[in-house]
Amino acid sequence: MIRVLCLTAALVLVPAAPAAAHNVTAGADLRIAQTIAGAEVTVVVKGTTRVPGPLWIGVVAYQPVSGPPIGLEVRSAEDGHTVTGTVRAAANPQYARLQVERTGPHELRLSAGNETAVIPFRVLVERESAGGVLIYGGLFVAALLLVGGLLTGTPARPGRAMALAAGAAAGVTVAAMVIVFESQVPAPAPEGAAPTSTTSAARGRPYAQVRAETVPARPEAGEEFTLRVDLVDGSTGRPVDDLVAHHEALAHVIVTSEDGRYFRHVHPLRTAPGRLEVRLSADRPGRYLAHAELEREDSGGQLVAADFTVGGTVKASATDSGETGAPAPTVTPRLRPAVPVAGRPTTIEAATPAGVRAWLGMTGHLLIRSQDGDFFGHVHEMGAPGSRVRFTFSFPEPGRFLAWVQYAIADRIVTVPFTVQVTAPETR
Protein backbone atom coordinates (compact mmCIF):
# COMPACT_ATOMS: atom_id res chain seq x y z
CA MET A 1 0.00 0.00 0.00
CA ILE A 2 2.73 2.41 1.02
CA ARG A 3 4.72 1.52 -2.05
CA VAL A 4 1.75 2.14 -4.32
CA LEU A 5 1.07 5.44 -2.60
CA CYS A 6 4.67 6.54 -2.97
CA LEU A 7 4.96 5.55 -6.59
CA THR A 8 1.70 7.27 -7.40
CA ALA A 9 2.87 10.38 -5.61
CA ALA A 10 6.21 10.23 -7.40
CA LEU A 11 4.53 9.93 -10.79
CA VAL A 12 2.00 12.68 -10.16
CA LEU A 13 4.39 15.12 -8.59
CA VAL A 14 7.34 14.78 -10.96
CA PRO A 15 8.72 18.31 -11.10
CA ALA A 16 9.98 19.75 -14.33
CA ALA A 17 13.66 19.22 -15.02
CA PRO A 18 15.44 22.37 -16.14
CA ALA A 19 16.34 22.74 -19.78
CA ALA A 20 20.06 22.49 -20.39
CA ALA A 21 20.23 25.56 -22.58
CA HIS A 22 22.50 28.34 -21.39
CA ASN A 23 21.87 27.78 -17.75
CA VAL A 24 24.30 29.24 -15.30
CA THR A 25 24.34 27.37 -12.02
CA ALA A 26 26.95 27.10 -9.31
CA GLY A 27 29.44 24.46 -10.39
CA ALA A 28 28.23 24.38 -14.00
CA ASP A 29 29.89 27.19 -15.91
CA LEU A 30 28.52 28.48 -19.17
CA ARG A 31 31.26 28.46 -21.81
CA ILE A 32 30.66 30.09 -25.17
CA ALA A 33 33.33 30.45 -27.85
CA GLN A 34 33.24 33.72 -29.78
CA THR A 35 35.23 35.15 -32.63
CA ILE A 36 35.42 38.76 -31.52
CA ALA A 37 37.98 41.49 -32.11
CA GLY A 38 39.65 39.22 -34.65
CA ALA A 39 40.50 36.54 -32.10
CA GLU A 40 39.18 33.26 -30.79
CA VAL A 41 38.04 33.58 -27.20
CA THR A 42 35.78 31.61 -24.87
CA VAL A 43 33.50 33.52 -22.53
CA VAL A 44 33.10 31.78 -19.18
CA VAL A 45 30.22 32.67 -16.85
CA LYS A 46 30.49 31.09 -13.42
CA GLY A 47 27.26 30.52 -11.56
CA THR A 48 26.15 31.78 -8.18
CA THR A 49 24.75 29.86 -5.24
CA ARG A 50 22.40 32.66 -4.22
CA VAL A 51 20.64 35.80 -5.40
CA PRO A 52 21.46 38.58 -4.97
CA GLY A 53 24.89 37.18 -5.63
CA PRO A 54 27.96 37.44 -7.82
CA LEU A 55 28.41 36.16 -11.36
CA TRP A 56 32.08 35.82 -12.26
CA ILE A 57 32.74 36.39 -15.94
CA GLY A 58 36.06 35.81 -17.68
CA VAL A 59 37.24 35.68 -21.28
CA VAL A 60 39.79 32.98 -22.11
CA ALA A 61 41.93 33.92 -25.11
CA TYR A 62 43.32 31.33 -27.51
CA GLN A 63 44.98 33.94 -29.68
CA PRO A 64 46.56 37.29 -28.80
CA VAL A 65 43.83 39.87 -28.21
CA SER A 66 44.75 43.50 -28.59
CA GLY A 67 42.77 46.66 -27.96
CA PRO A 68 40.83 47.87 -24.96
CA PRO A 69 39.19 45.46 -22.49
CA ILE A 70 35.99 43.71 -23.50
CA GLY A 71 32.86 45.42 -22.19
CA LEU A 72 30.38 43.30 -20.25
CA GLU A 73 26.74 44.08 -19.55
CA VAL A 74 24.39 41.70 -17.76
CA ARG A 75 20.71 42.58 -17.95
CA SER A 76 17.74 40.82 -16.41
CA ALA A 77 15.10 40.20 -19.08
CA GLU A 78 12.45 40.34 -16.37
CA ASP A 79 13.03 43.63 -14.59
CA GLY A 80 15.66 45.17 -16.87
CA HIS A 81 18.19 45.57 -14.02
CA THR A 82 21.58 46.06 -15.65
CA VAL A 83 25.12 45.79 -14.35
CA THR A 84 28.27 46.47 -16.31
CA GLY A 85 31.96 45.70 -16.11
CA THR A 86 35.03 45.10 -18.20
CA VAL A 87 37.32 42.14 -18.59
CA ARG A 88 40.58 41.56 -20.40
CA ALA A 89 40.92 38.43 -22.50
CA ALA A 90 43.92 36.30 -21.54
CA ALA A 91 45.01 32.68 -21.53
CA ASN A 92 44.42 32.66 -17.76
CA PRO A 93 42.04 35.56 -17.36
CA GLN A 94 41.07 37.63 -14.38
CA TYR A 95 37.35 37.25 -13.74
CA ALA A 96 35.09 40.26 -13.40
CA ARG A 97 32.46 40.20 -10.65
CA LEU A 98 28.98 41.30 -11.68
CA GLN A 99 26.20 41.30 -9.14
CA VAL A 100 22.87 39.75 -10.18
CA GLU A 101 19.77 40.52 -8.20
CA ARG A 102 17.49 37.70 -9.30
CA THR A 103 17.29 34.34 -11.01
CA GLY A 104 15.71 33.75 -14.42
CA PRO A 105 16.43 34.99 -17.92
CA HIS A 106 19.31 37.39 -18.45
CA GLU A 107 21.33 38.69 -21.37
CA LEU A 108 25.08 39.08 -21.48
CA ARG A 109 26.21 41.77 -23.88
CA LEU A 110 29.85 41.61 -24.95
CA SER A 111 31.39 44.60 -26.66
CA ALA A 112 34.80 44.78 -28.29
CA GLY A 113 35.61 47.55 -30.73
CA ASN A 114 32.47 47.97 -32.83
CA GLU A 115 31.37 44.38 -32.41
CA THR A 116 28.64 43.36 -29.99
CA ALA A 117 27.28 39.95 -29.05
CA VAL A 118 24.16 39.31 -27.00
CA ILE A 119 24.11 35.94 -25.27
CA PRO A 120 20.87 34.94 -23.55
CA PHE A 121 21.24 32.81 -20.46
CA ARG A 122 19.44 31.90 -17.28
CA VAL A 123 20.65 32.34 -13.74
CA LEU A 124 19.59 29.30 -11.75
CA VAL A 125 19.91 28.74 -8.04
CA GLU A 126 19.37 25.26 -6.61
CA ARG A 127 16.49 24.96 -4.20
CA GLU A 128 16.96 23.37 -0.80
CA SER A 129 15.83 19.78 -0.95
CA ALA A 130 12.92 19.00 1.36
CA GLY A 131 14.24 15.43 1.67
CA GLY A 132 16.97 16.24 4.18
CA VAL A 133 14.59 18.18 6.40
CA LEU A 134 12.14 15.27 6.39
CA ILE A 135 14.79 12.63 7.13
CA TYR A 136 16.28 14.49 10.06
CA GLY A 137 12.89 15.81 11.17
CA GLY A 138 11.35 12.33 11.17
CA LEU A 139 14.20 10.82 13.13
CA PHE A 140 14.27 13.74 15.52
CA VAL A 141 10.53 13.45 16.24
CA ALA A 142 10.84 9.69 16.78
CA ALA A 143 13.78 10.12 19.14
CA LEU A 144 12.05 12.91 21.03
CA LEU A 145 8.89 10.86 21.53
CA LEU A 146 10.74 7.73 22.64
CA VAL A 147 13.15 9.45 25.02
CA GLY A 148 10.49 11.85 26.30
CA GLY A 149 8.04 8.99 26.77
CA LEU A 150 10.54 6.88 28.68
CA LEU A 151 11.54 9.76 30.92
CA THR A 152 7.93 10.65 31.77
CA GLY A 153 6.95 7.03 32.45
CA THR A 154 4.46 6.84 29.59
CA PRO A 155 5.07 3.10 28.86
CA ALA A 156 3.24 2.32 32.11
CA ARG A 157 -0.02 3.43 30.46
CA PRO A 158 -0.98 1.25 27.46
CA GLY A 159 -2.99 3.92 25.60
CA ARG A 160 -0.30 6.57 25.76
CA ALA A 161 2.37 4.00 25.00
CA MET A 162 0.52 3.10 21.82
CA ALA A 163 0.20 6.75 20.79
CA LEU A 164 3.90 7.20 21.53
CA ALA A 165 4.81 4.17 19.45
CA ALA A 166 2.57 5.40 16.62
CA GLY A 167 4.22 8.81 16.62
CA ALA A 168 7.72 7.35 16.73
CA ALA A 169 6.85 4.85 13.99
CA ALA A 170 5.49 7.64 11.82
CA GLY A 171 8.68 9.64 12.26
CA VAL A 172 10.93 6.69 11.45
CA THR A 173 8.71 5.69 8.50
CA VAL A 174 8.86 9.18 7.01
CA ALA A 175 12.65 9.22 7.33
CA ALA A 176 13.02 5.71 5.90
CA MET A 177 10.64 6.35 3.01
CA VAL A 178 12.32 9.58 2.05
CA ILE A 179 15.71 7.80 2.13
CA VAL A 180 14.37 4.99 -0.07
CA PHE A 181 12.33 7.05 -2.48
CA GLU A 182 14.25 10.33 -2.64
CA SER A 183 16.33 9.07 -5.56
CA GLN A 184 13.17 8.30 -7.50
CA VAL A 185 11.59 11.67 -6.89
CA PRO A 186 13.44 14.11 -9.15
CA ALA A 187 15.00 17.10 -7.47
CA PRO A 188 12.90 20.24 -7.67
CA ALA A 189 13.65 22.50 -10.62
CA PRO A 190 16.14 25.21 -9.65
CA GLU A 191 14.82 28.69 -9.03
CA GLY A 192 14.80 30.61 -12.30
CA ALA A 193 14.54 27.54 -14.55
CA ALA A 194 12.59 27.72 -17.80
CA PRO A 195 9.23 25.97 -17.75
CA THR A 196 9.35 22.45 -19.12
CA SER A 197 6.63 20.09 -20.11
CA THR A 198 6.54 16.73 -18.40
CA THR A 199 3.65 15.37 -20.40
CA SER A 200 4.73 15.98 -23.97
CA ALA A 201 6.11 12.99 -25.83
CA ALA A 202 7.71 15.18 -28.49
CA ARG A 203 11.48 15.09 -28.67
CA GLY A 204 13.50 17.35 -30.89
CA ARG A 205 12.53 20.52 -32.69
CA PRO A 206 11.91 21.41 -36.32
CA TYR A 207 14.94 21.88 -38.56
CA ALA A 208 16.50 25.29 -38.94
CA GLN A 209 16.70 26.82 -42.38
CA VAL A 210 19.70 29.01 -43.06
CA ARG A 211 19.75 32.24 -45.01
CA ALA A 212 23.32 33.45 -45.37
CA GLU A 213 24.62 36.67 -46.85
CA THR A 214 27.71 38.79 -46.72
CA VAL A 215 27.76 42.48 -45.85
CA PRO A 216 28.68 44.00 -48.25
CA ALA A 217 26.95 41.66 -50.68
CA ARG A 218 30.05 41.30 -52.86
CA PRO A 219 33.16 41.64 -50.68
CA GLU A 220 36.49 42.38 -52.31
CA ALA A 221 39.62 40.33 -51.64
CA GLY A 222 41.55 41.80 -48.72
CA GLU A 223 38.55 43.73 -47.47
CA GLU A 224 36.86 42.90 -44.18
CA PHE A 225 33.27 41.74 -44.48
CA THR A 226 30.57 40.26 -42.27
CA LEU A 227 29.18 36.81 -42.86
CA ARG A 228 25.59 36.93 -41.62
CA VAL A 229 23.60 33.78 -40.97
CA ASP A 230 19.88 34.06 -40.28
CA LEU A 231 18.29 30.92 -38.90
CA VAL A 232 14.61 30.33 -39.53
CA ASP A 233 12.42 27.61 -38.02
CA GLY A 234 11.24 25.32 -40.80
CA SER A 235 7.79 24.86 -39.21
CA THR A 236 6.89 28.31 -37.96
CA GLY A 237 9.00 30.67 -40.06
CA ARG A 238 10.14 32.38 -36.87
CA PRO A 239 13.78 33.12 -36.03
CA VAL A 240 15.53 30.19 -34.40
CA ASP A 241 16.67 31.63 -31.10
CA ASP A 242 17.01 28.50 -29.03
CA LEU A 243 20.54 27.40 -29.90
CA VAL A 244 22.33 25.63 -27.09
CA ALA A 245 26.06 25.72 -26.47
CA HIS A 246 27.12 22.83 -28.70
CA HIS A 247 30.76 21.98 -27.99
CA GLU A 248 31.07 25.34 -26.29
CA ALA A 249 29.64 27.45 -29.10
CA LEU A 250 26.28 28.59 -30.45
CA ALA A 251 27.56 27.62 -33.88
CA HIS A 252 30.82 26.39 -35.31
CA VAL A 253 31.26 27.92 -38.73
CA ILE A 254 33.92 26.57 -41.06
CA VAL A 255 34.64 28.81 -44.03
CA THR A 256 36.77 27.33 -46.80
CA SER A 257 37.61 28.46 -50.27
CA GLU A 258 36.47 26.13 -53.02
CA ASP A 259 40.07 24.92 -53.51
CA GLY A 260 40.55 24.44 -49.77
CA ARG A 261 43.53 26.81 -49.47
CA TYR A 262 41.58 29.19 -47.25
CA PHE A 263 40.29 27.82 -43.93
CA ARG A 264 38.67 29.52 -40.95
CA HIS A 265 36.97 27.85 -37.99
CA VAL A 266 35.05 30.67 -36.34
CA HIS A 267 32.30 31.17 -33.77
CA PRO A 268 29.86 33.87 -34.82
CA LEU A 269 28.28 36.37 -32.49
CA ARG A 270 24.54 36.38 -31.83
CA THR A 271 23.59 39.93 -32.73
CA ALA A 272 19.79 39.51 -32.73
CA PRO A 273 17.31 36.65 -32.25
CA GLY A 274 18.12 34.02 -34.86
CA ARG A 275 20.99 36.07 -36.30
CA LEU A 276 24.68 35.12 -36.15
CA GLU A 277 27.46 37.30 -37.54
CA VAL A 278 31.20 36.99 -37.87
CA ARG A 279 33.84 39.28 -39.35
CA LEU A 280 36.10 37.74 -41.96
CA SER A 281 38.45 38.71 -44.71
CA ALA A 282 39.65 36.65 -47.64
CA ASP A 283 42.74 37.40 -49.67
CA ARG A 284 41.75 35.61 -52.85
CA PRO A 285 38.73 36.08 -55.06
CA GLY A 286 36.49 33.11 -55.74
CA ARG A 287 33.73 31.00 -54.32
CA TYR A 288 33.73 30.24 -50.60
CA LEU A 289 31.78 27.61 -48.69
CA ALA A 290 30.43 28.02 -45.17
CA HIS A 291 29.40 25.01 -43.11
CA ALA A 292 27.70 25.75 -39.78
CA GLU A 293 27.22 23.19 -37.05
CA LEU A 294 24.58 24.04 -34.50
CA GLU A 295 22.13 22.48 -32.11
CA ARG A 296 18.65 23.57 -31.08
CA GLU A 297 17.43 23.04 -27.55
CA ASP A 298 16.16 19.49 -26.93
CA SER A 299 17.46 18.47 -30.35
CA GLY A 300 20.47 16.85 -31.95
CA GLY A 301 23.20 18.58 -33.90
CA GLN A 302 22.48 20.00 -37.31
CA LEU A 303 24.65 21.05 -40.23
CA VAL A 304 23.67 23.91 -42.50
CA ALA A 305 25.66 25.09 -45.50
CA ALA A 306 25.87 28.19 -47.65
CA ASP A 307 28.26 29.75 -50.14
CA PHE A 308 29.33 33.23 -51.15
CA THR A 309 31.67 34.88 -53.61
CA VAL A 310 34.60 37.21 -53.05
CA GLY A 311 35.60 39.53 -55.89
CA GLY A 312 38.71 41.55 -56.65
CA THR A 313 42.26 40.34 -57.16
CA VAL A 314 44.69 38.23 -55.14
CA LYS A 315 46.30 40.12 -52.28
CA ALA A 316 49.99 39.56 -51.63
CA SER A 317 49.58 38.96 -47.89
CA ALA A 318 47.39 35.90 -48.28
CA THR A 319 47.31 33.75 -45.14
CA ASP A 320 45.53 30.49 -45.66
CA SER A 321 44.87 29.04 -42.26
CA GLY A 322 44.01 32.21 -40.40
CA GLU A 323 46.80 31.83 -37.88
CA THR A 324 48.81 34.47 -36.17
CA GLY A 325 52.37 34.09 -35.01
CA ALA A 326 54.61 31.27 -36.18
CA PRO A 327 53.79 29.44 -39.42
CA ALA A 328 51.89 26.17 -39.30
CA PRO A 329 53.98 23.05 -38.87
CA THR A 330 54.44 21.13 -42.08
CA VAL A 331 54.28 17.69 -40.49
CA THR A 332 51.71 15.62 -42.34
CA PRO A 333 49.47 13.54 -40.09
CA ARG A 334 49.97 9.77 -40.22
CA LEU A 335 47.11 7.68 -41.57
CA ARG A 336 46.32 4.03 -40.75
CA PRO A 337 45.73 2.41 -43.15
CA ALA A 338 48.03 4.62 -45.23
CA VAL A 339 45.48 4.58 -48.04
CA PRO A 340 42.04 4.83 -46.42
CA VAL A 341 39.25 2.64 -47.72
CA ALA A 342 35.76 4.08 -48.05
CA GLY A 343 33.41 2.90 -45.32
CA ARG A 344 36.15 1.56 -43.05
CA PRO A 345 37.63 3.30 -40.01
CA THR A 346 40.80 5.27 -40.63
CA THR A 347 42.99 6.53 -37.81
CA ILE A 348 44.66 9.87 -38.29
CA GLU A 349 47.43 10.82 -35.90
CA ALA A 350 49.36 14.07 -35.73
CA ALA A 351 52.32 14.95 -33.53
CA THR A 352 51.82 18.04 -31.37
CA PRO A 353 54.17 20.20 -29.34
CA ALA A 354 53.99 19.98 -25.56
CA GLY A 355 51.40 22.10 -23.78
CA VAL A 356 48.33 21.53 -25.90
CA ARG A 357 45.30 23.19 -24.27
CA ALA A 358 41.74 22.00 -24.49
CA TRP A 359 39.84 24.16 -26.94
CA LEU A 360 36.06 23.88 -27.38
CA GLY A 361 36.14 21.18 -24.75
CA MET A 362 38.50 18.92 -26.72
CA THR A 363 42.23 18.47 -27.17
CA GLY A 364 42.00 18.33 -30.93
CA HIS A 365 39.61 18.79 -33.83
CA LEU A 366 39.67 17.29 -37.30
CA LEU A 367 37.62 19.03 -39.96
CA ILE A 368 36.98 17.14 -43.20
CA ARG A 369 35.50 18.37 -46.44
CA SER A 370 35.00 16.52 -49.67
CA GLN A 371 36.64 18.11 -52.69
CA ASP A 372 33.31 19.41 -53.98
CA GLY A 373 32.21 20.62 -50.53
CA ASP A 374 29.07 18.47 -50.43
CA PHE A 375 30.34 16.43 -47.52
CA PHE A 376 31.53 17.87 -44.24
CA GLY A 377 32.73 16.20 -41.05
CA HIS A 378 33.99 17.31 -37.64
CA VAL A 379 35.86 14.69 -35.60
CA HIS A 380 37.13 15.02 -32.03
CA GLU A 381 40.36 13.80 -30.51
CA MET A 382 40.22 10.41 -28.81
CA GLY A 383 42.49 11.09 -25.83
CA ALA A 384 45.75 9.76 -27.23
CA PRO A 385 48.64 9.57 -24.73
CA GLY A 386 51.77 11.66 -25.32
CA SER A 387 52.30 14.63 -27.57
CA ARG A 388 49.89 13.73 -30.33
CA VAL A 389 46.27 13.93 -31.34
CA ARG A 390 44.44 10.96 -32.75
CA PHE A 391 41.16 10.74 -34.64
CA THR A 392 39.19 7.87 -36.12
CA PHE A 393 36.87 8.46 -39.03
CA SER A 394 35.26 6.38 -41.79
CA PHE A 395 35.39 8.28 -45.04
CA PRO A 396 31.99 7.73 -46.65
CA GLU A 397 33.08 7.40 -50.28
CA PRO A 398 36.17 7.13 -52.47
CA GLY A 399 37.75 10.35 -53.67
CA ARG A 400 39.82 13.27 -52.52
CA PHE A 401 39.08 14.85 -49.16
CA LEU A 402 40.47 18.04 -47.69
CA ALA A 403 41.27 17.87 -43.98
CA TRP A 404 42.52 20.16 -41.23
CA VAL A 405 43.73 19.15 -37.78
CA GLN A 406 43.35 21.88 -35.17
CA TYR A 407 44.58 22.21 -31.63
CA ALA A 408 45.40 25.06 -29.28
CA ILE A 409 48.76 25.77 -27.66
CA ALA A 410 49.71 28.55 -25.26
CA ASP A 411 49.08 31.56 -27.47
CA ARG A 412 47.56 30.34 -30.70
CA ILE A 413 45.46 27.79 -32.51
CA VAL A 414 47.47 25.53 -34.80
CA THR A 415 45.90 24.36 -38.05
CA VAL A 416 47.51 21.51 -40.00
CA PRO A 417 46.05 21.20 -43.51
CA PHE A 418 46.40 17.98 -45.53
CA THR A 419 44.55 15.95 -48.10
CA VAL A 420 43.36 12.36 -48.03
CA GLN A 421 42.86 10.13 -51.06
CA VAL A 422 40.24 7.51 -50.23
CA THR A 423 39.97 4.34 -52.30
CA ALA A 424 36.99 2.14 -52.99
CA PRO A 425 36.71 -1.15 -51.11
CA GLU A 426 38.02 -4.06 -53.17
CA THR A 427 35.35 -5.69 -55.23
CA ARG A 428 35.33 -9.47 -54.97
Place this chain on the structure above:
Amino acid sequence: MIRRWHAVAAATLVTAAAALFVVGGSTAARPVSLTTTGTRYTATVLIADPAPGQATVEIEVSRGDADSVSLSAVMAEMGHATPEISATEREPGRFVAVGELFPMNGVWELSIRLDGPAGEEQLTAKTLIALRRVRRCSSTSTRARGPSGSG
Protein backbone atom coordinates in the same frame (compact mmCIF):
# COMPACT_ATOMS: atom_id res chain seq x y z
CA MET B 1 -5.19 -4.09 19.86
CA ILE B 2 -5.63 -4.72 16.15
CA ARG B 3 -7.63 -1.52 15.79
CA ARG B 4 -4.81 0.40 17.41
CA TRP B 5 -2.33 -1.01 14.96
CA HIS B 6 -4.66 0.07 12.19
CA ALA B 7 -4.60 3.55 13.66
CA VAL B 8 -0.80 3.47 13.75
CA ALA B 9 -0.66 2.32 10.12
CA ALA B 10 -3.15 4.98 9.04
CA ALA B 11 -1.25 7.72 10.87
CA THR B 12 1.99 6.53 9.28
CA LEU B 13 0.47 6.53 5.81
CA VAL B 14 -1.00 9.99 6.19
CA THR B 15 2.29 11.36 7.47
CA ALA B 16 4.21 9.69 4.65
CA ALA B 17 1.81 11.03 2.04
CA ALA B 18 2.16 14.50 3.50
CA ALA B 19 5.95 14.11 3.42
CA LEU B 20 5.96 13.09 -0.24
CA PHE B 21 3.64 15.95 -1.03
CA VAL B 22 6.18 18.34 0.44
CA VAL B 23 9.09 16.63 -1.35
CA GLY B 24 7.31 16.72 -4.66
CA GLY B 25 6.34 20.35 -4.39
CA SER B 26 3.05 22.10 -4.23
CA THR B 27 0.46 21.18 -6.81
CA ALA B 28 -1.67 24.23 -6.21
CA ALA B 29 -2.97 25.51 -9.53
CA ARG B 30 -2.19 29.16 -9.88
CA PRO B 31 -2.44 31.84 -12.52
CA VAL B 32 0.65 32.72 -14.52
CA SER B 33 2.28 36.12 -14.13
CA LEU B 34 5.31 36.90 -16.27
CA THR B 35 7.20 40.16 -16.36
CA THR B 36 9.51 40.91 -19.22
CA THR B 37 11.51 44.05 -19.87
CA GLY B 38 12.93 45.24 -23.14
CA THR B 39 14.72 48.42 -24.03
CA ARG B 40 11.50 50.42 -24.41
CA TYR B 41 8.72 48.65 -22.58
CA THR B 42 8.07 46.52 -19.53
CA ALA B 43 5.08 44.23 -19.80
CA THR B 44 3.51 41.88 -17.29
CA VAL B 45 1.44 39.09 -18.75
CA LEU B 46 -1.30 37.61 -16.59
CA ILE B 47 -3.00 34.38 -17.59
CA ALA B 48 -5.69 33.53 -15.07
CA ASP B 49 -6.31 30.04 -16.44
CA PRO B 50 -3.26 28.73 -18.28
CA ALA B 51 -4.99 25.77 -19.92
CA PRO B 52 -5.43 24.82 -23.58
CA GLY B 53 -8.31 26.39 -25.48
CA GLN B 54 -9.76 29.88 -25.42
CA ALA B 55 -7.39 32.03 -23.36
CA THR B 56 -7.82 35.44 -21.78
CA VAL B 57 -4.49 37.18 -21.43
CA GLU B 58 -4.06 40.47 -19.67
CA ILE B 59 -1.03 42.62 -20.45
CA GLU B 60 -0.01 45.43 -18.15
CA VAL B 61 2.50 47.81 -19.66
CA SER B 62 4.27 49.38 -16.71
CA ARG B 63 7.05 51.13 -18.62
CA GLY B 64 6.77 52.79 -22.01
CA ASP B 65 3.68 54.29 -23.57
CA ALA B 66 2.29 51.50 -25.73
CA ASP B 67 -0.51 52.34 -28.17
CA SER B 68 -1.07 48.80 -29.34
CA VAL B 69 -0.27 45.33 -28.09
CA SER B 70 -0.51 42.11 -30.10
CA LEU B 71 0.06 38.56 -28.97
CA SER B 72 1.09 35.41 -30.78
CA ALA B 73 2.47 32.14 -29.52
CA VAL B 74 4.84 29.41 -30.68
CA MET B 75 5.29 25.92 -29.33
CA ALA B 76 8.90 25.33 -30.35
CA GLU B 77 8.88 21.66 -29.50
CA MET B 78 6.10 20.86 -31.96
CA GLY B 79 6.70 23.66 -34.44
CA HIS B 80 3.23 25.13 -33.87
CA ALA B 81 2.47 28.82 -34.29
CA THR B 82 -0.79 30.65 -33.61
CA PRO B 83 -2.17 33.73 -35.39
CA GLU B 84 -1.52 37.14 -33.91
CA ILE B 85 -4.29 38.51 -31.70
CA SER B 86 -4.69 42.24 -31.10
CA ALA B 87 -5.25 43.17 -27.50
CA THR B 88 -7.87 45.73 -26.57
CA GLU B 89 -6.85 48.58 -24.29
CA ARG B 90 -9.29 48.47 -21.37
CA GLU B 91 -7.65 51.31 -19.48
CA PRO B 92 -4.34 53.17 -19.92
CA GLY B 93 -1.54 50.63 -19.85
CA ARG B 94 -3.87 47.65 -19.43
CA PHE B 95 -4.64 45.47 -22.44
CA VAL B 96 -6.67 42.28 -22.75
CA ALA B 97 -6.44 39.71 -25.54
CA VAL B 98 -8.91 36.88 -25.95
CA GLY B 99 -8.41 34.04 -28.38
CA GLU B 100 -7.12 30.58 -29.19
CA LEU B 101 -3.51 31.25 -28.23
CA PHE B 102 -2.64 27.84 -26.80
CA PRO B 103 -4.29 24.99 -28.73
CA MET B 104 -2.53 22.28 -26.73
CA ASN B 105 -0.69 21.76 -23.49
CA GLY B 106 3.06 22.22 -23.39
CA VAL B 107 5.60 25.01 -23.19
CA TRP B 108 4.55 28.00 -25.28
CA GLU B 109 6.60 31.06 -26.08
CA LEU B 110 4.43 34.11 -26.06
CA SER B 111 5.48 36.99 -28.30
CA ILE B 112 4.22 40.37 -27.15
CA ARG B 113 4.53 42.99 -29.85
CA LEU B 114 4.21 46.51 -28.46
CA ASP B 115 4.05 49.66 -30.51
CA GLY B 116 3.96 53.28 -29.47
CA PRO B 117 5.73 56.61 -29.88
CA ALA B 118 8.96 55.03 -28.60
CA GLY B 119 8.93 52.48 -31.42
CA GLU B 120 8.09 48.84 -31.84
CA GLU B 121 9.46 46.13 -29.63
CA GLN B 122 8.81 42.45 -29.34
CA LEU B 123 9.13 40.84 -25.94
CA THR B 124 8.90 37.14 -25.32
CA ALA B 125 7.93 35.04 -22.34
CA LYS B 126 7.71 31.30 -21.88
CA THR B 127 4.87 29.65 -20.04
CA LEU B 128 3.69 26.15 -19.37
CA ILE B 129 0.14 25.49 -20.49
CA ALA B 130 -0.99 22.38 -18.69
CA LEU B 131 -3.99 20.15 -18.37
CA ARG B 132 -2.43 18.90 -15.20
CA ARG B 133 -2.18 21.03 -12.12
CA VAL B 134 1.61 21.38 -11.92
CA ARG B 135 2.60 24.66 -13.54
CA ARG B 136 5.71 26.71 -13.78
CA CYS B 137 6.42 29.94 -15.50
CA SER B 138 9.10 32.43 -16.35
CA SER B 139 10.04 34.88 -19.03
CA THR B 140 12.82 35.11 -21.59
CA SER B 141 14.55 37.38 -24.01
CA THR B 142 13.54 40.51 -25.79
CA ARG B 143 13.79 41.89 -29.25
CA ALA B 144 13.66 45.53 -30.18
CA ARG B 145 13.24 47.39 -33.39
CA GLY B 146 13.34 51.16 -33.31
CA PRO B 147 11.19 53.57 -35.26
CA SER B 148 14.00 53.86 -37.80
CA GLY B 149 14.31 50.10 -38.08
CA SER B 150 17.65 49.90 -36.33
CA GLY B 151 18.74 47.32 -33.78
